Amino acid sequence: MLQQKTYHIVGGGIAGLTAAWYLKKKYPQVRSVIYEAGEHLGGRAYSYDDKGLDVRLDNAVHAVIRANRFMSAFVNKEEWIAKVPFMDMESGNLDNSFYKHRRHILKSFCNTDAEKIAPSIKKNILRQTFPWNRSRRQVWFSKQDLSQRIINLLAGYADEICLNSRLLKISSQFGLAAQLEFSAGTVDIGADDRVIIALDNLSCSRILDIIPLEHNQIVNIIYRTSQRIFLPDGTPLLGIINGIGDWVFVNGTLLSVVISDYASREEKLSDIAMKIWREVDKIRGVNSGFMPPYKAVCNKNAVVCQDELNNRRRPSDALTKYPNVFIAGDWTMRDYPCCMETAALSALRAVKTAVKSI
Numbered sequence: 001m002l003q004q005k006t007y008h009i010v011g012g013g014i015a016g017l018t019a020a021w022y023l024k025k026k027y028p029q030v031r032s033v034i035y036e037a038g039e040h041l042g043g044r045a046y047s048y049d050d051k052g053l054d055v056r057l058d059n060a061v062h063a064v065i066r067a068n069r070f071m072s073a074f075v076n077k078e079e080w081i082a083k084v085p086f087m088d089m090e091s092g093n094l095d096n097s098f099y100k101h102r103r104h105i106l107k108s109f110c111n112t113d114a115e116k117i118a119p120s121i122k123k124n125i126l127r128q129t130f131p132w133n134r135s136r137r138q139v140w141f142s143k144q145d146l147s148q149r150i151i152n153l154l155a156g157y158a159d160e161i162c163l164n165s166r167l168l169k170i171s172s173q174f175g176l177a178a179q180l181e182f183s184a185g186t187v188d189i190g191a192d193d194r195v196i197i198a199l200d201n202l203s204c205s206r207i208l209d210i211i212p213l214e215h216n217q218i219v220n221i222i223y224r225t226s227q228r229i230f231l232p233d234g235t236p237l238l239g240i241i242n243g244i245g246d247w248v249f250v251n252g253t254l255l256s257v258v259i260s261d262y263a264s265r266e267e268k269l270s271d272i273a274m275k276i277w278r279e280v281d282k283i284r285g286v287n288s289g290f291m292p293p294y295k296a297v298c299n300k301n302a303v304v305c306q307d308e309l310n311n312r313r314r315p316s317d318a319l320t321k322y323p324n325v326f327i328a329g330d331w332t333m334r335d336y337p338c339c340m341e342t343a344a345l346s347a348l349r350a351v352k353t354a355v356k357s358i
């Protein structure tokens with residue numbers, strides 16, 4: 001009996017899941033198996049039940065802009081935000097000029113100081129994704145539903161999903177990858193099979209000969225208020241200029257503040273949470289007196305630092321030293337900002353390259 005051709009996809013984040021989605025859409029005759037080290041899918045874009053705040057949360061608030069063609073397909077039309085105001089904490093001025101605050105926006109796109117971002121990444125953002133025209137300017141942000149809205153939908157396209165399966169090593173024979181050694185056992189790679197390694201950069205560097213890149217941090221502070229919170233003009237999303245936080249997102253009784261490209265400091269996150277709550281008070285023009293329950297998370301290896309040096313070290317294609325193994329992941333696309341859209345694009349590139357290699 002002929003063995004069905006299998007695509008072994010290692011990593012169950014956006015890149016790995018998109019690879020399974022694309023295979024099912026374009027090549028329904030092949031079988032896809034996702035191997036994920038963790039207990040859940042989604043990678044850096046997952047949702048979980050937080051016991052402390054007694055609410056379901058996303059790992060971090062994720063924003064998608066309308067110019068992100070792949071990711072925007074998952075967003076409800078009614079949820080697009082057309083006008084994003086910015087408040088300057090020094091002057092107290094409120095405006096909505098994307099152009100004036102382009103450095104602030106670029107920093108968030110790349111989680112890297114705007115001055116340091118590699119020019120080729122900036123160029124790509126400006127050409128492809130920067131919201132110059134009104135429709136592309138629209139933004140969506142995740143409301144504790146990344147799994148429901150994106151992850152579970154994509155996961156439905158995989159033929160098999162193996163959780164708690166951490167790839168430890170690839171064994172080769174005659175120059176080709178022959179076996180995948182997982183924490184849960186070994187998988188043989190058939191002659192016609194292909195492997196897509198869709199891992200974050202640090203995990204990938206432990207498996208393949210790939211340089212571990214420098215990463216930048218992101219801090220998320222989520223406050224759970226007893227009553228619905230309103231920002232100026234009733235906006236659910238506001239950019240903070242010259243403040244400690246960079247963005248504030250409101251979703252019912254949850255208010256999240258993001259600090260992009262967070263530089264570690266002596267100060268404890270609890271003290272920062274208190275200062276930011278005062279900042280939120282100032283934005284709202286109130287004095288709430290006390291800080292509501294909150295959760296502060298520092299994602300240490302949030303995304304790759306997108307300066308020139310790191311960008312040059314990123315791969316320019318999906319190829320690896322094994323002709324039957326291909327890489328995907330947000331960091332694998334040199335000259336692109338590291339985000340969900342790029343993770344998805346990298347998966348399309350990896351599958352296309354793998355298919356051509358046959």
Ligand SMILES: Cc1cc2nc3c(=O)[nH]c(=O)nc-3n(C[C@H](O)[C@H](O)[C@H](O)COP(=O)(O)OP(=O)(O)OC[C@H]3O[C@@H](n4cnc5c(N)ncnc54)[C@H](O)[C@@H]3O)c2cc1C
Pocket residue numbers: 010011012013014015016035036037038041042043044045059060061062063064165166167168198199200203218219220299301302303328329330331338339340341343
């Ligand atoms: C705090 C934060 C905020 C962000 N904000 C935004 C945003 O607003 N908008 C946006 O578009 N993007 C944002 N991002 C970036 C976005 O989350 C990533 O670009 C995207 O999720 C990357 O997907 P990926 O599949 O490439 O990698 P990952 O999500 O890292 O997936 C890799 C998967 O591989 C698994 N794995 C690791 N090692 C192994 C192994 N040895 N064997 C098997 N499995 C393994 C991991 O568990 C993980 O599930 C943010 C990221 C963070 C951390």
